Amino acid sequence: MRQADRKIQYMEVPLLDLKAQYQTIKKRVLEVVEEIFENQYFILGPRVEALENKIADYCCVDHAVGVSSGTDALIISLMASGIGSGDRVITTPYTFFATAGAIVRVGATPIFIDIDPDTYNLDPVRLKEAVDKLSNEELKKVKAIIPVHLYGQCVDMDPLLDVAHANEWTIIEDAAQAIGAEYKGHRAGSIGDFGCFSFFPSKNLGAFGDGGMVTAGDAKVYERLKILRGHGSSPKYYHKLVGGNFRLDALQAAIVTVKLDYLDKWTDIRRENAALYRKLFSDAGLMDMIGLPQEKESRHIYNQFVIRVEKNRDKLRSHLSEQGIGTEIYYPVPLHLQECFSKLGYGPGDCPVAETAANQTIALPIFPELTEAQLAYVVDKVGEFYDR
Numbered sequence: 001m002r003q004a005d006r007k008i009q010y011m012e013v014p015l016l017d018l019k020a021q022y023q024t025i026k027k028r029v030l031e032v033v034e035e036i037f038e039n040q041y042f043i044l045g046p047r048v049e050a051l052e053n054k055i056a057d058y059c060c061v062d063h064a065v066g067v068s069s070g071t072d073a074l075i076i077s078l079m080a081s082g083i084g085s086g087d088r089v090i091t092t093p094y095t096f097f098a099t100a101g102a103i104v105r106v107g108a109t110p111i112f113i114d115i116d117p118d119t120y121n122l123d124p125v126r127l128k129e130a131v132d133k134l135s136n137e138e139l140k141k142v143k144a145i146i147p148v149h150l151y152g153q154c155v156d157m158d159p160l161l162d163v164a165h166a167n168e169w170t171i172i173e174d175a176a177q178a179i180g181a182e183y184k185g186h187r188a189g190s191i192g193d194f195g196c197f198s199f200f201p202s203k204n205l206g207a208f209g210d211g212g213m214v215t216a217g218d219a220k221v222y223e224r225l226k227i228l229r230g231h232g233s234s235p236k237y238y239h240k241l242v243g244g245n246f247r248l249d250a251l252q253a254a255i256v257t258v259k260l261d262y263l264d265k266w267t268d269i270r271r272e273n274a275a276l277y278r279k280l281f282s283d284a285g286l287m288d289m290i291g292l293p294q295e296k297e298s299r300h301i302y303n304q305f306v307i308r309v310e311k312n313r314d315k316l317r318s319h320l321s322e323q324g325i326g327t328e329i330y331y332p333v334p335l336h337l338q339e340c341f342s343k344l345g346y347g348p349g350d351c352p353v354a355e356t357a358a359n360q361t362i363a364l365p366i367f368p369e370l371t372e373a374q375l376a377y378v379v380d381k382v383g384e385f386y387d388r
């Protein structure tokens with residue numbers, strides 16, 4: 001495109017636009033919602049059970065328990081594992097806050113292990129090194145590990161599982177961004193002891209509000225999850241455990257059930273959008289300026305398409321914003337440097353790969369309803385910033 005044409009062009013490209021998606025599912029959503037309004041059955045019940053069965057099938061696991069959010073999925077998994085005060089749980093510093101927040105909320109202490117610079121996921125090599133350095137006494141306190149399949153790509157699980165199994169840790173997959181992602185043919189959430197999913201509206205399978213799901217392979221764990229979800233009561237009004245209100249609404253379950261039928265199609269289009277971005281960035285001669293997401297595992301579901309730039313990330317972001325393009329920084333402050341965790345004793349330099357990523361990454365629009373013209377416009381405007 002000629003320089004002169006570029007200058008006059010303007011397009012809105014939001015980071016995410018759920019209104020377009022709603023138009024394609026509106027009829028079916030209104031049908032199920034109306035049915036629930038008529039029967040006034042709002043909490044748990046057959047609608048939630050139907051979704052649990054469908055998600056268990058979709059994720060290739062035996063059991064699934066609908067819960068109130070992805071955050072509560074993490075909390076209830078930790079509770080079901082008996083993790084609490086004095087325990088240590090290993091995770092990544094480069095994730096949404098909830099991953100570490102859940103650990104602290106059950107009274108345990110997170111240990112942050114730095115990430116792989118190519119995938120932004122917890123680095124199993126660094127995990128092994130860090131574990132070898134722990135004293136026996138410290139190592140004994142470690143009860144679980146929470147790998148996070150960030151942006152929709154699975155963690156390199158095999159070497160992580162080796163360390164986890166050798167130490168008898170509980171493995172809780174944070175698959176909030178990764179429903180349908182695969183690692184060596186295994187679905188996210190089917191690899192560890194627990195899989196935690198979120199139906200927050202911006203996830204690939206979003207509800208019309210908050211919601212979440214826990215998957216589990218073990219029947220006893222599944223029973224415990226169901227009891228903990230309703231204040232630990234079993235039978236009703238008899239409490240062997242202290243749980244919480246982690247229940248999922250029938251309305252949210254019904255809407256997510258409708259949307260699940262479309263998920264594979266939407267995922268395919270996200271993957272096509274990613275492939276088109278790759279081609280366009282390459283054709284524009286921008287590959288030396290920006291790092292594109294690296295697909296290391298077989299089915300990246302692109303909840304986010306995150307590029308990295310060495311310099312001027314924030315200026316690039318402002319430039320794109322002025323041109324009508326929505327972006328986001330996931331995440332500007334790694335968790336080991338968050339103020340609320342200052343007592344844990346981490347400082348700058350403790351997780352250098354995550355710290356660099358926090359300064360260099362920027363998420364571009366990738367949602368399925370984007371047009372090719374919009375994707376081309378984004379690449380064009382990135383090129384414009386770099387004078388290409």
Ligand SMILES: *Cc1c(COP(=O)(O)O)cnc(C)c1O
Pocket residue numbers: 069070071072095096098099148174176177197198199200210211212
């Ligand atoms: C969204 C998200 C969560 C929390 O899910 P909510 O449903 O918003 O509570 C947890 N972990 C990760 C990695 C997430 O992206």
